Amino acid sequence: MREQVDLILEPQWILPIVPAEQVYEDCALVIHQGQIQALLPIAEAKRRYEANETLKLPNQVLIPGLINAHGHAAMTLLRGYADDLELNDWLENHIWPAESRWVSKDFVRDGTRHAIAEMIRSGTTCFSDSYFFPEVAAEVAVGAGIRMRVAFPVFEFPTAWGRNSDEYIHKGLALRDNFKSHELIDVAFAPHAPYTVEDKTFERIAMLSEELDAHIHLHLHEVAQEVQDSLKLHGVRPIERMEKLGILGPRTETVHMTQLIDTDIELLGRYNSSVIHCPKSNTKLASGICPVDKLRESNIRIALGTDGAASNNRLDMFSEMNAASLTAKINSQDPRSLNAFESLAMATIEGARIMGIDTKTGSLEVGKQADMISVDLGQIHSQPLFNVASQLVYACDSSQVTNSWVSGHQLLKNGELSTINEQELLAKSQEWANRIAGKA
């Protein structure tokens, strides 16, 4: 008597990420009630299981859904609004004024929906997001069926979402209560950066993080100026100040980290804090290159993020993996740096581990949620094929993602979004752009 299950996938290859550096051929992934039930040879799967749906995926590889560990989804409405500018000019004369003029609940709803559609299409099944009105963004994510880490922002100064750090924290904690033990949503603190948040607020967040077992996600050592300013103002480097304020710890995710000296890396290691690397945003803004090799030598966990579409300008983890491997190689002057498997791990299981959700997602292991994507390797630019991992990182692009599932629920089906109306969304986004550009 065969066991009844929901879904059996029969791709040409399965790259489970855990165990590391494995590529299985002629194997099936068995899904039941949103979870991975088995990964076994197709012939054996046929003997043991009877599925409501069996999907053959010839020429396709099945991998865990990609995890975008840092971004500002709603800023997708500002994609291409201001490029090729000096960093302060970009922020102070373009991005911040546009945000202060336009950011609202509607902006966040429409922008986040656009970002989620783009992320689903490009293979992301889980994203960490730090932006205003996170309660609105979280609702959109739930509606779209994608897994989301809400890293609610904390500043000292007023924005459309809050008046001061107390209010940001208050609203963020309310959001956390609302989504407590929600299957898709996980909530963390995102004190924006050392230069926008005061000592007492960092101390409060450190305490709350400890009490609530909540993660802390912050921009750190993004550009050289930030480090210099901290030395001038506080007499120490930003990460040293974070240590003093109790911010460093195993739940702490430091984003960017392009300006690192040995003592910074030593601190990360001592506190078991992690790094989120955004290679495309960091190179486009000329911020610097996160020294991935050195961090890895010190056993510091690194995940990958796209950052927002105003500085990338894609939310595409395929081009991010490619950029991660290429910048690691040029930065270390060693073409062996960050090989294809390592980049894939950074974009999947490492993201899950860093966010503390690796019991749920990040690899195709039995018992985890069925978060996975299929990628068509039959395209001309990914043929001929010698090595599946190489092809994914060095030759593929996200247009090859064919299907996507989160907890077994299909979000992309043969290249079409199942949970978002794309035409409606595109019309709304262009309306926003017209208004922002002063054309409407």
Add this chain to the structure above:
Amino acid sequence: MREQVDLILEPQWILPIVPAEQVYEDCALVIHQGQIQALLPIAEAKRRYEANETLKLPNQVLIPGLINAHGHAAMTLLRGYADDLELNDWLENHIWPAESRWVSKDFVRDGTRHAIAEMIRSGTTCFSDSYFFPEVAAEVAVGAGIRMRVAFPVFEFPTAWGRNSDEYIHKGLALRDNFKSHELIDVAFAPHAPYTVEDKTFERIAMLSEELDAHIHLHLHEVAQEVQDSLKLHGVRPIERMEKLGILGPRTETVHMTQLIDTDIELLGRYNSSVIHCPKSNTKLASGICPVDKLRESNIRIALGTDGAASNNRLDMFSEMNAASLTAKINSQDPRSLNAFESLAMATIEGARIMGIDTKTGSLEVGKQADMISVDLGQIHSQPLFNVASQLVYACDSSQVTNSWVSGHQLLKNGELSTINEQELLAKSQEWANRIAGKA
């Protein structure tokens, strides 16, 4: 009475590249007998011309076909064969042995056809190629209708294509005679590199180049070791040796140039020689970064190339433009470096100028050959739209190329190849990969 013409294109935008930094809306491009006849407002085009075919391209931008100024097309059969390896290990233990075992006329025919199919799909309408059996590659290009610069290789040592430099040059000159004044094919000398070609051969090529008004295309200053070895062996840097041997001049195209000091740049400027920049290959092999900003300050022309698929692993000028802008910014620590328009110019008109074919191609100007592509900007990752040039370089990928024409002849029609049978080609390429990997 309206003038009869072959084709009128009515895209939403036209980005002609020359004049620089212009984006026209609601304009038409008029094509007759393979040439650009007019670029004018759509309303005026309707009054003045009657076309055999009128093609509306809503949400699409029309730009000149991209020019891939350096590559080794047939090596596409080795895509992903050996990645993430130290450079000498990669070359000596993987690429060269595979080439010496497998390269033949058939390998070049099938590999070049695969590369051309990939290039057409990704928006390239002209490519420079340096590989064995160039006469076979040129035939494939003519059959496919793509514009090709054959840079025939010259080495001292024997390969499948020749025994010594005399024979390479002899065969190359015969090829040049065969394709003399061919509409699509242009032939140049490609003495491989300073470390594989002897002084007397360089001197002979310098003389022949002058006599025949033929270009010289060579790998130069690709990696630090090359410069160090030259200093040891010849007492001078490679480019200084090239100067002494008469190789530098306005017809000289130096490829890679990642290792440059001020005197190298001064030499390039003095002789009006040009540079072909391959940012993805250079970063993937950890060779170095070509200092685009410094070269531009010295008014040195720079074009863009993908290099071969064994070191990229794509032949995709969209990802190459993206990489060019991003590496320029990080290398110069200035986010204003190589803006989107400048990258687009590098991938079009600058390639044509460097190869000396800019009277024919590289921009959408009246009188030039009708070499152009249309790109769909309606995709979710290229919306909303504020800036067409930004979108092309920072948000698009080559899957958005919808149509391609060379001399008015359509090579890609609504995303389908018109001159190459893609299924047949893919089957052949996988057969090669199986044989090379020892599976068949």
